[in-house]
Amino acid sequence: MSEQAPKSAAEATPKRNTWQKDAVRHALSEATGFVSAQQLHSVLRNHGSTIGLATVYRTLTDLIKSGDADSLQSQEGELLYRACGTAHHHHLICRVCGRTVEIEADKVESWAENVAKEHGFSNTSHTIDIFGTCSACLS
Amino acid sequence: MSEQAPKSAAEATPKRNTWQKDAVRHALSEATGFVSAQQLHSVLRNHGSTIGLATVYRTLTDLIKSGDADSLQSQEGELLYRACGTAHHHHLICRVCGRTVEIEADKVESWAENVAKEHGFSNTSHTIDIFGTCSACLS
DNA sequence: ACCGTATTGACTATCATTATCAATAAGGTA
DNA sequence: TACCTTATTGATAATGATAGTCAATACGGT
Numbered sequence: 001m002s003e004q005a006p007k008s009a010a011e012a013t014p015k016r017n018t019w020q021k022d023a024v025r026h027a028l029s030e031a032t033g034f035v036s037a038q039q040l041h042s043v044l045r046n047h048g049s050t051i052g053l054a055t056v057y058r059t060l061t062d063l064i065k066s067g068d069a070d071s072l073q074s075q076e077g078e079l080l081y082r083a084c085g086t087a088h089h090h091h092l093i094c095r096v097c098g099r100t101v102e103i104e105a106d107k108v109e110s111w112a113e114n115v116a117k118e119h120g121f122s123n124t125s126h127t128i129d130i131f132g133t134c135s136a137c138l139s
Numbered sequence: 140m141s142e143q144a145p146k147s148a149a150e151a152t153p154k155r156n157t158w159q160k161d162a163v164r165h166a167l168s169e170a171t172g173f174v175s176a177q178q179l180h181s182v183l184r185n186h187g188s189t190i191g192l193a194t195v196y197r198t199l200t201d202l203i204k205s206g207d208a209d210s211l212q213s214q215e216g217e218l219l220y221r222a223c224g225t226a227h228h229h230h231l232i233c234r235v236c237g238r239t240v241e242i243e244a245d246k247v248e249s250w251a252e253n254v255a256k257e258h259g260f261s262n263t264s265h266t267i268d269i270f271g272t273c274s275a276c277l278s
Numbered sequence: 279a280c281c282g283t284a285t286t287g288a289c290t291a292t293c294a295t296t297a298t299c300a301a302t303a304a305g306g307t308a
Numbered sequence: 309t310a311c312c313t314t315a316t317t318g319a320t321a322a323t324g325a326t327a328g329t330c331a332a333t334a335c336g337g338t
Contacts, residue, residue, distance in 0.1 A: 016304050018314055038294075052318035058297065073212050077325085078294070092258055101258050108247055112269050114172050119231055121271030128267045130251050132260030155284055155335050177325075191287035196326065216294085219323070 020051050024059040025083075030068060032091075033100035034080035036108045039058070072129055097138035159190050163198040166221075167208060170238035173219035173232075211268060233273035242269070 015102040027040050035043075041056045060081050063069035070084035072091065082100075090108075092101040108128060166179050166186075174182075180195045198221050202208035209221045209232065221239075229247075231240040248265060255263040 018304075018316065020317070036294090050318085054296080054319080055317060058316085069255070071258065073216060077216055079216070092255060092260060094260065095262075103254055105250075107256075108250060111244075111247060112267075115230060115242055115244075116269050118270045120274035121231060121233065122235075122270070122274075124269055124271035126267070126269040128194060128251075128265070130255050130260070130263055130265040132255045132263035135259035135261075138261060157285065157335075159286070175325090189287085192325080193288080194286060197285085200327095 013127075018062070021059050021062075023049055025063070028060075028063070028081060029083040033085070034072065034082045034091075036074075036078050036080055038132055041082070046049050072127070075131070090129045090130070092132065094134035094137055095131050096133055099134050099136075110123055159194050160199075160201075162188055162190055163195055164202070164207070167185065167202070167220060168222040170221070171220045173211065173213075173230075175213075175219055177219050179220070179261050194216055211266070214270070229267045229269070231269045234270050236273065236276050238273050238275075 023041065023044055027044055028035065031040070037057050037060055038053070040060070041051070041053045044051050044056070044130060054135070060069065060071075063081070064093055068084065070082045071079055074080050090103045090105055092103055093099070099113075105128065112126045116122070142193065162183055163179065166183055170179070170182075172239065176196050177192070179199070180190070183190050183195070184267070185247045185258065196214050199210075203210055207222070210218055213219050229242045231242055231246055233240070251265045251267070252263060255261070
């Protein structure tokens with residue numbers, strides 16, 4: 001509630017590099033589509049890592065904050081993560097096999113922005129995800 | 140694991156009417172915007188009802204299944220419910236005060252459908268929600 | 279009024295995620 | 309290189325939302 005250290009710019013957390021963070025980053029980038037924190041943890045353990053579950057969660061949260069990862073909630077309420085470039089995009093997800101297709105949706109992007117503006121909302125963000133059954137899983 | 144009663148058509152649950160179900164339905168329709176199951180339960184209790192939490196969850200789940208209510212997940216992962224007419228629509232939600240505006244989005248509706256089709260997905264559904272800060276909460 | 283059973287409610291179980299805290303190690307310094 | 313400060317880790321407990329259990333209750337047809 002008071003002015004303390006005049007932290008220069010957005011520099012407040014003197015991060016350290018650890019093999020754990022690299023491991024999570026790497027495992028996430030290897031994964032295809034979205035993975036849950038628990039899945040990532042299992043995978044890492046199966047590969048011989050001794051990383052802790054809490055650390056996986058922590059690292060994932062950091063990656064989201066830094067914009068290096070993307071997350072969405074599965075319909076069962078589980079949080080799913082995905083390594084992510086810088087571009088903002090959405091996903092088309094197969095309900096059966098989990099296959100994910102990235103969608104670029106400039107139109108919808110601006111539509112969302114406009115709708116919000118029309119109603120006097122600012123500082124907007126949105127959630128757009130499409131679920132369906134992919135052709136391979138249809139049979 | 141075996142064939143038992145050959146339940147005729149989709150008629151398997153001979154619902155009964157109880158004051159509890161009415162209470163939930165009513166409380167839900169009174170609520171403005173989205174409410175969580177726990178909130179509804181509190182409200183009902185505060186109004187003197189002795190309804191159980193489990194019953195609130197059960198009724199809400201039934202309302203969703205029967206299409207009489209709508210649900211979405213808050214960004215904290217909590218499920219929020221809302222009494223809902225038949226029309227499919229989306230929401231613009233104020234991050235600060237929770238005010239909700241219904242959006243009709245035919246364009247986006249069909250866009251989602253098309254994108255899915257283009258990628259060979261069928262039986263699609265989607266999640267589209269816009270979050271922002273409403274004008275009243277801006278100051 | 280009576281009876282069969284769907285429904286209730288208190289409680290427990292589950293499951294994902296977060297908080298706790300002592301032990302460890304990253305990385306700057308003498 | 310040895311040392312020291314403290315960010316980070318990991319095992320585990322805590323939390324919080326939701327689902328399951330089961331005996332007691334009450335709906336609704338007779």
